[in-house]
Amino acid sequence: MGKKYICLDIGGTKILGAVLDEKDNIVFRVKKKTKANKGIEEIEKRIIGVIDELMKELGADKKEIEAIAAGAPGVINDETGEIIYAPNLPWENYNLKKVIENEFDIPFYIGNDANLGMLGEWKYGVAANRENVVGIFVGTGIGGGLILNNKLFTGKRYDAGELGHMVLNTEGPYCNCGQRGCFEAYASKVAITREIRAQIQRGRKTVLKDFLDEDSIIKSKALKYAIEAEDSVALEVMDNAIYYLAAGTGNLINIFNPDMVVLGGGVLESLGDYVMPLLKKYLKRFALPALLSGTEIAQSSLGDDAIIYGALAVIKDKKG
Amino acid sequence: MGKKYICLDIGGTKILGAVLDEKDNIVFRVKKKTKANKGIEEIEKRIIGVIDELMKELGADKKEIEAIAAGAPGVINDETGEIIYAPNLPWENYNLKKVIENEFDIPFYIGNDANLGMLGEWKYGVAANRENVVGIFVGTGIGGGLILNNKLFTGKRYDAGELGHMVLNTEGPYCNCGQRGCFEAYASKVAITREIRAQIQRGRKTVLKDFLDEDSIIKSKALKYAIEAEDSVALEVMDNAIYYLAAGTGNLINIFNPDMVVLGGGVLESLGDYVMPLLKKYLKRFALPALLSGTEIAQSSLGDDAIIYGALAVIKDKKG
Known part of the structure; x- marks a missing residue:
């Protein structure tokens, strides 16, 4: 049957798992909620549960699993497998590699999710x-990944590419990180949700109201529905977010002069057809023309599977 | 006597030339005005004149010149020696390498001045x-240089590191490039001069008035004099410029997670003791604490000779 690979995308809300075969095809998938608020042991149990289910699907073929790899949010030492810090998970100086290798006796690798997406x-x-290549992933926050001189660039302390915390307006809205006017404070789903709530509080009518609970972050699919319904609040809020998405993207083009910028993440996956033309329009304002003309602006082609495939790339790379 | 190297720093206003010996010491220096407004031939004559003077100083030793190298502003193909575009000099798709090699029959190399400074x-x-390492050079404009993975990073079209055109405020003051709120539109000498003029127009008294002609850019030494005299306009304007210098520097720390940020250029050369402590203070507002704590913030140690030494590095590198 040939070699098999288990790849995981561990997020703050859900864990995606997949088995890939030697020809890089996804043969099975499993999805579970992370339940991050239930603590480290529950999350471990759920990650192990995803791997167990994938192995059960494989049956006798599970002997052919070469390695397991995962992308997760946070600052991760990809050599030791230690998660130094993760913003949305209760992990600090936590070694998931040891946990998984003890459980399954199969090599396990882990890297930052945005880096793996890139x-x-x-x-x-x-x-x-x-x-x-500069990768910009728009979801709850904004993650970034950098390919420089044909190599993933992570900086010395595994934390380069905090593109989401590039300041676009020194006096702009506060970000979760404590700075003001971050890229993420303008163009992420957290920012989009904040703007929608502000309009609802002003008394404006919007179909988005039904999609928001008290503490929830708006779902990309709800945004898509509202845009298709030509909801004026949704159109305005998204227009503003895309304007700042262009400001951040333009800065990165001016800094890196890349061959390509790739835009991905949930917002692009649901709303790419709407976002990309507007982004390209506003980019003319924010990138130097000589640099913009030489840069391809592309949407992610792997969509929700980008991190899964990044994990596969890590396994193939480690296997030399 | 051993090998000799001629290194040049070709700027919009002046050309610095130096002869360096095998032990990397500067043995002679020559300085001439560029007279950029007098056209390409006059500039060529002046560059050749600087090299001639350095050779005359060397006398019989001029046979020992191994190579000539220069830093110049603009987008430069450092393989062919072609200057694709230069903002402050009348060069477009211009091959200075051919001119100098025809004149002297000695190998000539050229690179972007900020890259060479880095x-x-x-x-x-x-x-x-x-x-x-991220290098930020504050003069008339703001230039940038990037060392990534132990290598100068220039991007594919020789124009990476346009750090000066990173937008810090999407609705900020217009920049010469046509964008608004660029790093350079806040923290360069052009921006500092604009703010000083605005305060003079408001009727405020400042010792800086005597240092400004109608079209001139304020000199770093005049700023130093005014700061030492505790001139209130100078203090306010510099405080504002350093605040934005910190905003730009903080963004770059968040993006690159570098080992070090080096600050250089004329403003730092004259006012480093004043700028550096304020910069470090404001940086706490703009760089993520975990990244800032691991990043050395250092002032250029070569000062005005940084580009000269960068040119020397290019020669040594080409000679293998």
Whole structure:
């Protein structure tokens, strides 16, 4: 049957797992809630549960699993497998590698999710064979990944590419990080949700009201529904978010002069057809023309599977 | 007598030339005005004149000149020596390499001045042996240089590191590039001069008035004099510029997670003792604490000679 690989995308709300075969095809998938608020042991149990289910699907073929790899949010030492810090999970100086290897006796690798998303698009997706690529992933927050000189760039302390905390307006809205006017405070789903709530509080009518509970973050699919219904609040709020998405993207083009910028994450996955043309329009305002004209602006081609494929790339790379 | 190297720093207002010996010491210097407004041929004559004077100083030893190298502003193909575009000089798709090699029959190399300044500090200055370094050079504009994974990063089209055109406020003051709120539109001498003029127009008294002609850019030494005299306009304007210098520097720390940020250029050369403590204070507002704590914030140690030493590094590198 040939070699098999288990790849995971561990997020703050859900864990995606997949088995991939030697030809890089996804053969099974499993999805579970993370239940991050229930503590470290419950999350471990759920990650192990995802792997167990994938192995059960494989049956006798589970002997052929070469390695397991995962992307997770946070600052991760990809050599030791230690998660130094994770913003949405109760992990600090936590070694998930030891936990998984003790449980399954199969090599386990882990990396930052945005970095793995970038790696996935670069090895298997739209950014293949590009020397310098900036990846911008728009979801609850904004994550970034950098391919520089044909290599994933992580900086010395595994934390380069905090693109979401680039300041676009020194006096702008406060960000969760304590700074003001961060990229993420303008163009992420957290920011979009804040703006929708502000309009609802002003008494404006919007179909989005029904999609928001007290503490929830708006779902990309709800945004898509509202945009298609030409809801004026949704159109205004998204227009503003895309304007700042262009400001941040333009800065990164001016700094890196990349071959390509890849845009991905949940918002692009649901709303790419709406976001991309507006983004390109506003980019003319924020990127130097000589640099913009040489930069491809592309949407992620792997979508929700980008991190899964990045994990596969890590396994293939470690296997040499 | 051993090998000699001629290194040049070709700026919009002046050309600095130096002869360096095998032990990397500067043995002679020559300085001439560029007279950029007099056209390409006059500039060529002046560059050749600087080299001629350096050779005359060397006398019989001029046979020992191994190579000539120069830093110049603009987008430069450092393989062919072609200057694709230069903002303050009348050069477009212009090959200075051919001109100099025809004249002297000695190998000539050229690179972007900010990149060479970064290279100089990395090979011979304060940034020696650091793997990832961001260089920010504050003069008339703001130039940038990047050392990533122990290598100068220039992007594919020789134009990475346009750090000066990173937007810090989407609705900020217009920049020469046509964007609004660029780093350079807040923290360069052009921006500082604009703010001083605005205060003079408001009728405020300042010692800086005597240092400004109708079209001139304020000199760093005049700023130093005014700061030492505790001139209130100078103090306010510099405080504002340093606040934005911190905003730009903080963004770059968040993006690159570098080992070190090096600050250089004329403003730092004259006012480093004043700028650096304020910069470090404001940086706490703009860089993520975990990243800031691991980043050295250093002033250029080569000062006005950084580009000269970067040119030397280019020659040594080409000679293998």
